[in-house]
Amino acid sequence: MEHVSKEQLARFVEGELPDAENKLVETHLDDCDICFQLYVSAIDDWSMPEIGLSETFTSETVAKITNQNACYHAKSSNPPASKARKKQTFAHYLLAAGLTVVLMLTGAFQNVLTISDQTSVKDEVSITDQLMNTTTSWLDQLKGEINR
Known part of the structure; x- marks a missing residue:
């Protein structure tokens, strides 16, 4: 060209x-x-094509953004609901802490540890060892057939 x-x-x-x-x-x-x-x-x-923006475009856009932000903040700030939520969360925390203390004093957690100590772990061959043993025996058989 x-x-x-x-x-x-x-x-x-x-x-x-x-x-x-x-x-x-x-x-x-x-x-x-x-x-x-x-x-x-x-x-x-090269010059950009003219885009027809009004002279008040910037001020109108800023005013709209300001109004949207004001509406958002008015909707999101609800102090009574957040106080109630904090009280509810604190009540749940106190309940959980109280139950934990009661269970510790009664020895419930100790019984869990005793039960887990009494269970025996089975002595099983791992999957990796099984695969290795199977592969080794298969390779030994293949080697025996090739040597014949």
Whole structure:
């Protein structure tokens, strides 16, 4: 492909080229430093299309955000509900702590340890050892067949 023209680069930058021609230009820009430099200068010369924003856009947007934040804070700050929630959480904590003390004093936790000490751990061969033994015996059989 020959060098890309400035008009073609401008259309490439603006995204106005057909897909096939767009791919050819991309491939050429990867290979040709001269055209790549022209492409960079075309990007520098390219101006953004004007977006029609009103003069009061910024102030209106800030006002909307401020109103939304004020509404959010008004909804989320509910002191009576949070106090009630804290009281409920504290009551649950006291109940759990009290039950723990009672169970410790009655020796319930000691009985759990005694029961777990009395159970015996079975001496079983682990799965890994079983696999190793099976594989070893299979390899020994295979070695015996090859030696025959």
